[in-house]
Amino acid sequence: MSISAIEKAKLLTGNVNFVIDDILNSKFENESFDYILDRGCFHVLSVDERITYLNQIKRILKKNGMIFLKCMSKNEKNIPDDKGPHKFYRDEIINYFKNDFDIKKNKDTVYYGTLKPLPKALFFVMKKLVKL
């Protein structure tokens, strides 16, 4: 999350603690969070960075923690493939997460925002697997 995003969010919220972090080199301690919401971060990372991201997500989520992930869908045809974020097939996301997460839910959706038509997206709800 960027500084300008935090400034805007502060104007819209009450007693919320906003912290800037780099998910590829996160300063949060192990098992800090019950929930993580990723709306459009994973899909801007490079292939190599995705593995680092996964390791960090696993590390900072509590046992049984959940991640809510929204990313651009391969079904999005109005944005050229060489512009904008990476577009994912559903199974690509499942393959990235399935070893460490229980995929509770996934659905086709859109990015609500200023782009018209609304870009096609995928949404996943995934629970961290507890490994003994």
Ligand SMILES: C[S@@+](CC[C@H](N)C(=O)[O-])C[C@H]1O[C@@H](n2cnc3c(N)ncnc32)[C@H](O)[C@@H]1O
């Ligand atoms: C496509 S934008 C999505 C912005 C916003 N979440 C939304 O849905 O409109 C991608 C976001 O990922 C953030 N991002 C990229 N790499 C990151 C990293 N390593 N750690 C944290 N955030 C990152 C960028 O700062 C940017 O805000």
